[in-house]
Amino acid sequence: MHIETIAIHAGNHIDESSKAVIQPIVMSTTFERGPDGEYPSGFIYGRAGNPNRALLENVLAKLELGEEAAAFSSGNAAGMAVFQSLKPGTHIIAPDDMYHGLRNQLKTLFAGILWFDFVDQSNPEMVQQAIKPHTGLLWIETPSNPLLKLSNITGLVKIAHENNIKVVVDNTFATPICQLPLTLGADLVMHSTTKYFGGHSDITGGVLITPVKDDWWARIRQVQEMGGAIPAPIDCYMLTRSIKTLPYRMRGHVNNAQLFAEFLENHAKVGQVMYPGLPSHPQHQLAKLQMLAFGGMLSFTVKGGADEARKVVNTVKIFTQATSLGGVESLIEHRASVEGPDTKTPKNLLRVSVGLEHIDDLIEDMSAALAAI
Numbered sequence: 001m002h003i004e005t006i007a008i009h010a011g012n013h014i015d016e017s018s019k020a021v022i023q024p025i026v027m028s029t030t031f032e033r034g035p036d037g038e039y040p041s042g043f044i045y046g047r048a049g050n051p052n053r054a055l056l057e058n059v060l061a062k063l064e065l066g067e068e069a070a071a072f073s074s075g076n077a078a079g080m081a082v083f084q085s086l087k088p089g090t091h092i093i094a095p096d097d098m099y100h101g102l103r104n105q106l107k108t109l110f111a112g113i114l115w116f117d118f119v120d121q122s123n124p125e126m127v128q129q130a131i132k133p134h135t136g137l138l139w140i141e142t143p144s145n146p147l148l149k150l151s152n153i154t155g156l157v158k159i160a161h162e163n164n165i166k167v168v169v170d171n172t173f174a175t176p177i178c179q180l181p182l183t184l185g186a187d188l189v190m191h192s193t194t195k196y197f198g199g200h201s202d203i204t205g206g207v208l209i210t211p212v213k214d215d216w217w218a219r220i221r222q223v224q225e226m227g228g229a230i231p232a233p234i235d236c237y238m239l240t241r242s243i244k245t246l247p248y249r250m251r252g253h254v255n256n257a258q259l260f261a262e263f264l265e266n267h268a269k270v271g272q273v274m275y276p277g278l279p280s281h282p283q284h285q286l287a288k289l290q291m292l293a294f295g296g297m298l299s300f301t302v303k304g305g306a307d308e309a310r311k312v313v314n315t316v317k318i319f320t321q322a323t324s325l326g327g328v329e330s331l332i333e334h335r336a337s338v339e340g341p342d343t344k345t346p347k348n349l350l351r352v353s354v355g356l357e358h359i360d361d362l363i364e365d366m367s368a369a370l371a372a373i
């Protein structure tokens with residue numbers, strides 16, 4: 001089946017008792033046992049499992065061409081489940097521009113429990129050099145945030161597997177519409193479903209997807225069930241609903257982002273534009289090999305400094321100045337001020353989550369803001 005069909009059907013089934021075409025929301029936290037004490041529906045208790053979560057996990061697994069998915073209450077909870085599944089003392093190699101929330105989680109909550117190095121993974125040599133005898137996990141995020149750097153998933157998987165290291169890919173920026181890491185050899189895919197899967201900036205969630213139900217996956221399921229960082233039934237329902245339009249939404253994001261990147265690249269007040277779909281992107285060839293489409297995220301530098309960049313975000317009218325990404329509405333953000341004083345992000349860099357408004361309106365709005373600086 002094609003991805004559009006999976007997105008619509010794999011998260012839904014007709015309810016047997018009511019014949020409702022759309023899955024009902026099951027709020028019950030407990031499920032009746034049979035005369036023999038068994039669980040005829042397969043559900044026992046809300047933390048362990050719920051019909052809406054089961055449907056959500058089914059569609060998420062199928063979209064990433066995986067075997068099974070585990071849904072969490074946030075992207076950070078999904079990432080944390082991976083870290084909690086590792087033996088204490090494990091060494092992790094993570095990207096130097098890892099999503100700052102997970103980087104902070106490692107540095108704050110796992111200090112003294114796990115070991116980690118943050119390296120530039122666009123250079124496989126750096127990854128090779130960072131490997132230690134107790135390295136157990138390579139965490140990849142591509143395209144990266146906010147510089148849209150790419151890491152060669154196939155190449156890095158080869159290095160990792162030669163050294164018995166598991167590979168997790170945070171596929172939040174790309175989504176399965178633009179990149180399928182499991183087909184490139186990754187051992188696990190992670191998403192913040194808060195972003196494109198939710199798509200309307202009104203659900204917080206996360207997911208892990210595995211290609212095999214091995215011992216590691218059983219451990220992750222234990223973290224999900226015993227840790228309890230599970231999404232509520234209503235959130236599972238809403239996500240499943242949003243996912244039905246994901247392939248079409250992504251197509252719109254990708255088309256708008258490409259046109260917006262080309263507009264910016266030709267603008268006199270813009271310095272560099274970072275978008276994997278531009279031939280000027282230093283890894284455009286890799287993007288064409290590894291990605292199915294180039295995504296909806298881009299960054300650019302405004303000529304001048306932080307003041308000029310701030311002026312742009314304060315002048316635009318259609319773009320909202322806010323963090324996060326993946327919603328139907330376009331967002332713009334001055335990253336350096338979000339990331340704090342130790343950030344290496346250029347002070348004149350703006351990150352854009354290109355939304356689904358008409359591209360002409362977005363370009364007109366940005367033209368006016370750039371003209372004002």
Ligand SMILES: *Cc1c(COP(=O)(O)O)cnc(C)c1O
Binds near residue numbers: 101141145191195
């Ligand atoms: C947002 C995000 C996360 C964290 O997800 P939450 O849902 O906010 O917990 C992780 N990785 C990436 C790339 C993200 O954009």
